[in-house]
Structure formats: C-alpha cells, structure tokens
Amino acid sequence: MRVLDLPQSLDYRSVGEVMERAVECRGEKVLLDGRRLRFVDPVGMLGLLGNGRYLGEGSGAPPRLALDPDSDVHRYLARMNFFEAAEGVLAVEGVARPRRGGASDVLLEITPIAENRDVHALVEHIQDRAGTILSRTLGYPPSAVIQFAVILSEVCQNILEHAGAPGWVAAQTYQWSRRLGRQVLVLAVGDLGRGFRGSLEGEHAGRFGSRWGDATALEAAFIHGLTRFPDQGRGQGIQQIRKQVRRWGGVISVRSGRARIADSADWEALPPMEDGLAPFPGAWITILLPAAEGAGE
Amino acid sequence: MSGETPEHEIQLDAFAVDVRELLSRTVASLYSHLITRPTGRAVRMAIEAQLGELEGPTLSLVDFSSVSVLDYSCADEVVAKLLLGIREGDPVEGEFFVLFRGLRAFHRDPVMEVLERYDLHAVVESEGSAVELLGPAAPAERALWARVEDQGRIPASDLEDTLDPEDRDALHRLLRSRSLFRDPYRGDLYALTELARLLDP
Numbered sequence: 001m002r003v004l005d006l007p008q009s010l011d012y013r014s015v016g017e018v019m020e021r022a023v024e025c026r027g028e029k030v031l032l033d034g035r036r037l038r039f040v041d042p043v044g045m046l047g048l049l050g051n052g053r054y055l056g057e058g059s060g061a062p063p064r065l066a067l068d069p070d071s072d073v074h075r076y077l078a079r080m081n082f083f084e085a086a087e088g089v090l091a092v093e094g095v096a097r098p099r100r101g102g103a104s105d106v107l108l109e110i111t112p113i114a115e116n117r118d119v120h121a122l123v124e125h126i127q128d129r130a131g132t133i134l135s136r137t138l139g140y141p142p143s144a145v146i147q148f149a150v151i152l153s154e155v156c157q158n159i160l161e162h163a164g165a166p167g168w169v170a171a172q173t174y175q176w177s178r179r180l181g182r183q184v185l186v187l188a189v190g191d192l193g194r195g196f197r198g199s200l201e202g203e204h205a206g207r208f209g210s211r212w213g214d215a216t217a218l219e220a221a222f223i224h225g226l227t228r229f230p231d232q233g234r235g236q237g238i239q240q241i242r243k244q245v246r247r248w249g250g251v252i253s254v255r256s257g258r259a260r261i262a263d264s265a266d267w268e269a270l271p272p273m274e275d276g277l278a279p280f281p282g283a284w285i286t287i288l289l290p291a292a293e294g295a296g297e
Numbered sequence: 298m299s300g301e302t303p304e305h306e307i308q309l310d311a312f313a314v315d316v317r318e319l320l321s322r323t324v325a326s327l328y329s330h331l332i333t334r335p336t337g338r339a340v341r342m343a344i345e346a347q348l349g350e351l352e353g354p355t356l357s358l359v360d361f362s363s364v365s366v367l368d369y370s371c372a373d374e375v376v377a378k379l380l381l382g383i384r385e386g387d388p389v390e391g392e393f394f395v396l397f398r399g400l401r402a403f404h405r406d407p408v409m410e411v412l413e414r415y416d417l418h419a420v421v422e423s424e425g426s427a428v429e430l431l432g433p434a435a436p437a438e439r440a441l442w443a444r445v446e447d448q449g450r451i452p453a454s455d456l457e458d459t460l461d462p463e464d465r466d467a468l469h470r471l472l473r474s475r476s477l478f479r480d481p482y483r484g485d486l487y488a489l490t491e492l493a494r495l496l497d498p
Contacts, residue, residue, distance in 0.1 A: 116335050123330050123366060146366055146403040153332040153368040161334070233373035236410060240369050 010044030023278035042170035042188035114166035139295025154237035163193025214257030317363035337374030362399025372407035449491035453484030
C-alpha cells in the first residue's frame with residue numbers, strides 16, 4: 001500500500017502536486033492520507049475525486065481516504081456533498097458521514113455533470129444563491145448572475161461535448177485576507193475524459209506535426225477557439241468565458257494532460273503555459289473571481 | 298395572415314414564436330433557460346419546422362422576453378444558425394424574415410458575438426422597444442436600414458432617385474440578409490417592424 005500524504009491546504013495551487021504523485025502511484029493500492037488536511041477548496045475537492053477515480057481505475061479498487069473526523073474540513077466536505085460524490089470513487093475511512101444541515105452558505109455543492117439536463121438543473125438551482133453571493137459578497141452588478149450562469153453552462157458543456165466522460169463542478173467563496181484582502185469566488189470543473197489533446201487530435205494534429213501535444217492542443221482551444229467540430233459556431237464557449245473572467249478581473253486556468261494554460265491577473269500571476277507535467281487525464285478548469293474593489297466595506 | 302397598407306395588400310404570412318413557450322413544448326417543460334447546444338438546436342429546428350409549413354414570404358417574430366439565461370451555444374443555434382439557414386435556403390427554402398423581440402441587456406453579448414462570427418445581421422427590438430440592426434454592418438448599410446426603419450416604408454419611386462451606387466450595394470446586402478423586405482410587386486421597401494405592425498391582428 002502506497003501512502004500519498006495530502007498537504008495541509010489542498011487548493012488550486014497544491015492540487016497539481018497530488019496529481020503528479022497519483023500518476024507515480026497508478027496501478028498500486030493507495031491510501032490518500034488527509035488527516036493533516038486543514039483547508040480544501042473546490043479545486044482540491046474535485047482533485048481528490050479525480051485522483052480517486054484515476055487511481056481506482058488503475059488498481060481495480062477505489063483508493064482509501066483518511067480524514068480527521070473532528071476537523072472543520074470534514075464538516076465542510078460534508079456540506080459540499082463531497083461524501084455523496086465520493087461513493088464508489090474513494091473508500092472514506094472510519095468515520096460516520098455527518099448529516100448535512102438545512103440552509104447552506106455554500107455557493108455550489110459538488111455536482112456531477114453527465115448529461116445535458118444536469119446543466120439545466122444546475123443553472124436553475126444556482127440562480128438565487130448565486131445572485132445573493134455575487135451581488136452582496138462580491139459586489140457585482142445584478143446582471144452578473146446571468147453572466148455567471150452562462151459561464152457555468154458553457155464550462156459544463158465543455159465536459160459534455162469534449163470529454164466523453166462525466167465530470168463534476170463546485171464553487172465557493174472565501175475571504176483571501178492575506179493575498180488579496182477581498183473575497184474570491186473559486187469555481188472548479190473537472191473530468192477524467194479524453195482531454196483537449198484527445199478531443200482535437202483527429203481533426204487538428206496533422207497540421208501541427210511533431211509540435212502536437214497537450215500544450216499545443218490547449219493553446220489551440222484556449223487561445224484560438226479550435227474544436228474538433230467543423231461547425232464555425234463551435235469553440236466560442238471558452239473564448240467567452242475568458243472574456244467575462246477578464247472583465248471581472250479574474251483568473252482562469254485549464255490543466256489537461258501534461259500541460260496547463262492560464263490567463264492571470266495582477267493579484268495572481270500563474271504561468272501562461274506549463275508543459276511537461278505528469279500526464280494526468282481529463283480537463284481541470286479553475287476560475288477565480290475576486291470581489292469588486294470596495295465590496296463589503 | 299396578411300396585412301394591408303392604404304395602397305395595396307402585402308402578401309405575407311407572419312407567426313409569433315415565444316421562445317420560452319417553444320422551449321417547454323419542444324425540449325422539456327422543466328427547462329426555463331435557453332442553454333446548451335442540444336436545447337438550442339431543438340428550438341431552432343422547431344422554428345424551422347413551422348417555417349417549412351409556409352409557402353409565401355413569412356415574417357417570424359421570435360420573442361426572447363421570457364428567457365433569462367441565453368448562453369453562447371444557444372445563441373449560435375437560435376439566432377445565428379436560424380438566420381444563416383434562412384439566408385442560404387437550407388434547410389427551409391423560401392423568403393423568410395425574422396424580427397427578434399424582447400432582447401434584454403444580458404442577451405446582447407451572446408447575440409452580438411455569434412452575429413460577428415458569421416458576419417450576419419439581425420433586426421432586434423430590445424426591451425424598451427429600441428430597434429436596432431445588430432451585427433457587423435457597413436456604415437452605408439446602417440444608414441439605409443435606419444432610413445427605412447424611420448420611415449417604415451419607402452415607395453419604390455422614392456428610392457430610385459435617392460440611392461447612389463454605394464447605397465445600392467448596401468441595399469443588396471440588407472435584402473440578402475433579410476434585414477429589409479421588398480414588396481415583390483411594387484418594389485417598395487419595408488422595415489421589418491413596419492411589417493410586424495401591419496400584420497399585427
């Protein structure tokens with residue numbers, strides 16, 4: 001049994017390290033040791049699920065996940081519906097599943113996306129909560145709730161149209177006191193599908209020749225809006241998401257296969273492109289939206 | 298249905314499409330947002346099926362006023378591909394015109410984006426009843442379209458004397474994009490909003 005220690009803070013910054021190590025452990029029985037875990041964001045949660053499914057497919061049985069049952073993280077994971085989503089994906093060790101409370105301050109619990117109707121249900125479900133959080137917490141104008149719903153719709157359709165496999169989405173806001181001094185909305189979407197390279201390969205690999213790889217595929221989709229469909233109207237989703245995220249001063253990154261591409265902001269400078277990462281399957285999208293300056297003062 | 302001007306009768310059919318109602322009828326009664334490509338495709342095909350049943354020139358009034366969320370995939374299907382199909386005569390052959398109604402501020406980005414992408418025009422009545430020609434039109438096209446829109450109808454006899462060669466090119470493009478209607482018998486030009494007004498029961 002390999003033990004894969006989870007960091008104290010499992011978030012969009014540290015989840016990549018866990019993916020790297022999961023690739024090394026593929027095919028073995030693994031214990032994901034999260035007993036030191038003290039903070040997890042939606043990117044970290046989906047990363048855990050992705051690692052669980054990836055390792056389970058490699059070894060034939062879901063990896064084990066150990067958590068501190070008395071920690072705030074444990075209660076928080078329960079509120080985010082993590083344990084429901086983890087059924088069949090992770091064998092969560094030795095703790096009774098806490099009951100969820102009634103009203104929740106969660107923006108969007110972990111939600112599986114497998115069909116068109118899941119996207120409809122998601123957008124219906126999130127309207128009221130998103131409206132309150134976007135306007136009161138982030139200080140965005142009332143119309144932002146519609147734009148946020150469009151982002152959600154487009155980003156989830158990316159799973160349905162390109163991944164060829166089900167995925168998950170989750171979102172929450174946090175106070176980033178030290179880094180930014182403002183609230184930040186963290187939206188995560190992930191799947192273990194064929195990834196951008198796999199999606200585009202048949203249609204576009206030839207023209208890139210020996211340069212073809214995860215990085216060129218990501219560039220082609222993220223920067224140039226290429227898709228595998230010959231239809232001129234395809235490929236707008238991710239372009240429009242980028243445009244809206246930029247308007248809100250946010251950050252977006254997409255990891256797929258060995259590469260990660262990002263649009264940064266002055267408050268969070270991610271590398272525009274990273275290549276040579278461990279070949280973790282699927283596509284993993286992170287969107288960070290900061291509160292408007294002066295919001296909540 | 299047909300509408301009458303003081304001078305003569307325009308042979309034109311019209312039908313109204315409430316997109317939200319069509320959405321619930323053709324896709325699922327639980328859906329209230331115009332999102333995802335399969336949903337948009339189903340709505341577009343339902344509109345095209347209605348158009349396919351009509352023979353003469355037809356004005357379709359596509360109403361977005363009860364739609365709150367419109368994403369880019371649906372705008373691509375319900376606006377761009379519908380207009381493209383009408384312009385190219387595929388899948389429905391015939392002289393069809395579309396006036397989009399009830400467009401709200403938050404619908405504009407997706408609609409503008411898809412029009413830009415396909416180099417299409419759309420005549421749009423936004424909430425508050427401002428009428429616009431959306432899409433990448435040349436200044437001469439915008440000017441001529443606005444002139445017809447202001448007057449509602451320009452008789453053919455008035456047109457001949459006032460169009461310079463640039464205007465004639467603009468007119469050709471506006472007619473091709475179905476942003477204006479020309480009476481096939483008299484040659485008069487009509488704004489789509491004027492047709493809608495004449496045809497309104």
